[in-house]
Amino acid sequence: xxxxxxxxxxxxxxxxxxxxxxxxxxxxxxxxxxxxxxxxxxxxxxxxxxxxxxxxxxxxxxxxxxxxxxxxxxxxxxxxxxxxxxxxxxxxxxxxxxxxxxxxxxxxxxxxxxxxxxxxxxxxxxxxxxxxxxxxxxxxxxxxxxxxxxxxxxxxxxxxxxxxxxxxxxxxxxxxxxxxxxxxxxxxxxxxxxxxxxxxxxxxxxxxxxxxxxxxxxxxxxxxxxxxxxxxxxxxxxxxxxxxxxxxxxxxxxxxxxxxxxxxxxxxxxxxxxxxxxxxxxxxxxxxxxxxxxxxxxxxxxxxxxxxxxxxxxxxxxxxxxxxxxxxxxxxxxxxxxxxxxxxxxxxxxxxxxxxxxxxxxxxxxxxxxxxxxxxxxxxxxxxxxxxxxxxxxxxxxxxxxxxxxxxxxxxxx
Amino acid sequence: xxxxxxxxxxxxxxxxxxxxxxxxxxxxxxxxxxxxxxxxxxxxxxxxxxxxxxxxxxxxxxxxxxxxxxxxxxxxxxxxxxxxxxxxxxxxxxxxxxxxxxxxxxxxxxxxxxxxxxxxxxxxxxxxxxxxxxxxxxxxxxxxxxxxxxxxxxxxxxxxxxxxxxxx
Numbered sequence: 001x002x003x004x005x006x007x008x009x010x011x012x013x014x015x016x017x018x019x020x021x022x023x024x025x026x027x028x029x030x031x032x033x034x035x036x037x038x039x040x041x042x043x044x045x046x047x048x049x050x051x052x053x054x055x056x057x058x059x060x061x062x063x064x065x066x067x068x069x070x071x072x073x074x075x076x077x078x079x080x081x082x083x084x085x086x087x088x089x090x091x092x093x094x095x096x097x098x099x100x101x102x103x104x105x106x107x108x109x110x111x112x113x114x115x116x117x118x119x120x121x122x123x124x125x126x127x128x129x130x131x132x133x134x135x136x137x138x139x140x141x142x143x144x145x146x147x148x149x150x151x152x153x154x155x156x157x158x159x160x161x162x163x164x165x166x167x168x169x170x171x172x173x174x175x176x177x178x179x180x181x182x183x184x185x186x187x188x189x190x191x192x193x194x195x196x197x198x199x200x201x202x203x204x205x206x207x208x209x210x211x212x213x214x215x216x217x218x219x220x221x222x223x224x225x226x227x228x229x230x231x232x233x234x235x236x237x238x239x240x241x242x243x244x245x246x247x248x249x250x251x252x253x254x255x256x257x258x259x260x261x262x263x264x265x266x267x268x269x270x271x272x273x274x275x276x277x278x279x280x281x282x283x284x285x286x287x288x289x290x291x292x293x294x295x296x297x298x299x300x301x302x303x304x305x306x307x308x309x310x311x312x313x314x315x316x317x318x319x320x321x322x323x324x325x326x327x328x329x330x331x332x333x334x335x336x337x338x339x340x341x342x343x344x345x346x347x348x349x350x351x352x353x354x355x356x357x358x359x360x361x362x363x364x365x366x367x368x369x370x371x372x373x374x375x376x377x378x379x380x381x382x383x384x385x386x387x388x389x390x391x392x393x394x395x396x397x398x399x400x401x402x403x404x405x406x407x408x409x410x411x412x413x414x
Numbered sequence: 415x416x417x418x419x420x421x422x423x424x425x426x427x428x429x430x431x432x433x434x435x436x437x438x439x440x441x442x443x444x445x446x447x448x449x450x451x452x453x454x455x456x457x458x459x460x461x462x463x464x465x466x467x468x469x470x471x472x473x474x475x476x477x478x479x480x481x482x483x484x485x486x487x488x489x490x491x492x493x494x495x496x497x498x499x500x501x502x503x504x505x506x507x508x509x510x511x512x513x514x515x516x517x518x519x520x521x522x523x524x525x526x527x528x529x530x531x532x533x534x535x536x537x538x539x540x541x542x543x544x545x546x547x548x549x550x551x552x553x554x555x556x557x558x559x560x561x562x563x564x565x566x567x568x569x570x571x572x573x574x575x576x577x578x579x580x581x582x
Contacts, residue, residue: 043477283461329463369479371462371472372509378464384472384479392460392472392479 031124034084038271041081042367042386048074049388082269086121089167092131093118096138100163103142110149111142114164122167122174123269129246130176130266133239137178137262138163140236145182145260155257157181174268179261185254187211194220212252216240241349244399247273247290270368275395276344277364277387278357280325284393286366286385291398293345293352295360300341313343313354320345322354328380328401348399355398368395379404430525435555436502436515439491442550443558444522451505453518457482473512475503482512483564489540506561513564522555524548529557 048071055067093115104111122130146152146161153159166177187208194200194214206214214220218237243250248266267273274289298313303322305311311322322343343354366385369392370376380401384392433444434453459471459482468487472479482501486493493516501512529546543563544556 039477046477331461331463369477371479372481372511374481374509374511375462375465375469375472378462380464381462384460386474386477386479390474391458392474394460394462394472 038081038084041078045074045078045367046386046388046390050390053388082271085123085125085269085271087124087127088118089120089122089127090118092127092134093165093167095131096134096165099135099138100142103139107142108149109142109146110160111146112160112162114162115166116164117167120167120169120174121268122266123271125270126174126246126266126268129242130248130264133242133264134165134176134178136239138165141178141180141182141260141262145180145184147183151183155183169268170265172268174266176264176266177261178264179259181259184256184258184260185212185215185252186256190214212254215252216250244290246270247288249290272365273368273395274363274365277361277393278325278344279359279361280329280357281331283331284361284387284391285325285329286364286393286395287344287346287355287398288382288395289363291346291348293347295342295344296354297340297342300339303341315345315352315354318352320352320354322356323402323405324356328355328405329396346398346402348402350402353398353402355402366395430523430529432521432523433557434502435519435522435550436500437517437519438486438489438515439493441491442519442553442555444555445502445504445558445560447521449504449506449560451503451510454501454503456499456501456514470514473501475512478510480510480512482514484514485563486514486516488563489543504560504564506564511564513560522550524550524555532556 052067052071055063058064097113097115100111100113141163146163147155147157149159152161162181164177164179166175166179168175187206188211191200191206191211191214194211194217195202197220199217199220200206200214215236216239218235220235220237240250243264243266246266247270248264250265251263252260253263254260275286276289276292276295278285278287296315303311303313309319309321312319313322314320341356342358342360343356344360345352345354366387368383369385370383371378371381375381380397382395382397384394387393432447434447434450435442435444437443454475457473457475459473461471462469462481468484470482470484473482474480480503485491498517499514500518501514502518504511504513529548532541532544532547534541540563543559545559546557547554548557549555
């Protein structure tokens with residue numbers, strides 16, 4: 001879940017401007033005032049769309065034209081107000097640089113740092129919350145990634161290891177890459193270790209790339225000894241969880257002997273999120289796009305209920321568990337018993353899950369509103385938004401919901 | 415609504431702290447006016463799963479999403495017969511909560527001397543929420559501790575575990 005707004009307000013703004021930046025007059029404004037403004041702009045956008053709806057049938061060309069102009073201006077104002085929360089990534093880069101220097105001295109490794117994109121801007125909250133995962137990644141690269149100096153020399157590499165961190169915008173998202181030219185991730189070692197720990201069954205086979213992804217499983221650590229640089233039993237699964245919570249994604253690209261690159265893709269802001277609007281039992285919910293793998297519509301007969309497995313559906317030859325969103329939410333609703341079943345196939349850490357809904361209304365971009373503290377610790381609910389007609393709707397955190405429901409059913413069975 | 419409050423305010427001003435009185439079922443309650451942000455008609459509500467039964471849902475108050483609670487359910491009071499209903503938006507900083515009541519009556523200012531301690535030993539439920547009573551015409555008005563009645567102190571203690579969780 002996202003941190004309470006009130007907490008962000010209490011913190012002083014991070015230093016943004018530095019003398020080396022171009023000289024532009026700036027003004028320091030409290031985050032709470034900014035948030036109020038952004039709130040009001042969001043409300044204005046809703047009213048504007050209601051107004052546009054109301055005049056769309058009007059016969060007055062003049063009125064329609066004015067409202068059209070108003071839409072344009074409103075959109076500009078919204079974009080501008082969203083931009084106000086954006087800060088450069090530079091302070092985080094400086095922090096990482098410091099950590100790399102300190103840790104490499106501690107490990108007696110000779111490291112060259114390559115930083116690109118310190119002026120890239122990102123939402124202040126995203127910046128705050130990506131800091132810890134990035135520190136973890138960098139420490140990992142230094143400790144596990146880059147080999148000791150003598151090892152590097154035997155491998156015919158330069159004595160100096162390189163860590164490069166690049167930040168850039170790509171298709172409306174922030175991308176951060178942490179790359180090292182170290183030993184890479186050996187898929188065989190990873191697989192052997194995962195099997196030994198019982199994280200995967202012994203008979204399972206993996207492509208080298210899939211095997212590398214296993215480092216994201218919880219309870220995984222390849223290094224035999226735990227050092228104080230990295231490895232406190234938290235590991236990469238926490239990094240991935242943190243990135244996912246921000247609506248992001250993390251990929252590994254690693255070649256044995258050459259090095260490893262972690263690529264993180266994040267939304268530019270948490271204030272707006274892309275989602276799919278669904279209907280269940282006359283209520284509407286927003287499912288964040290990050291969790292949505294695909295949407296399917298199948299005949300009811302294709303759902304197969306099996307003892308010890310539950311309801312599953314075969315999708316491209318793979319059985320996918322099927323759950324009903326109404327049941328997940330424990331909300332009374334008249335889930336339709338029509339011949340066709342509409343479902344959203346969602347990505348969770350355990351794999352794909354088909355979530356049955358009454359109707360998929362469409363894709364949309366929503367302004368995220370925090371719930372009050374009285375409703376903030378509800379599992380599986382990430383926040384809320386206000387829909388075009390002015391009614392609030394909940395934004396669901398699908399993996400958490402599925403997990404909570406699974407725990408409930410095992411408790412019942414026990 | 416604001417105008418109505420002003421009128422009543424003049425009529426009943428007796429110099430004490432100003433309180434907003436409202437009805438739940440057939441009973442009258444009063445809460446400090448300072449904790450009231452505004453009074454609105456019952457808005458459209460979106461139910462929230464995994465919440466207790468007195469949690470009615472969330473509403474949109476000019477762009478802010480606010481939780482609305484049913485005080486009658488919380489205090490085990492049968493709803494009144496009147497169809498008039500209102501939501502009192504309470505500012506219990508840092509919380510803002512909406513409270514559904516049967517009707518909003520008036521602003522009263524009973525002076526401190528006329529406020530009596532609640533009778534003890536009646537064995538009634540929910541006595542912890544009542545801080546005193548006073549007479550208003552033929553009615554007894556109960557002073558309600560809105561923070562404890564809504565369990566608001568519990569929510570205030572919640573120090574958003576989300577931020578702690580994210581520390582890797």
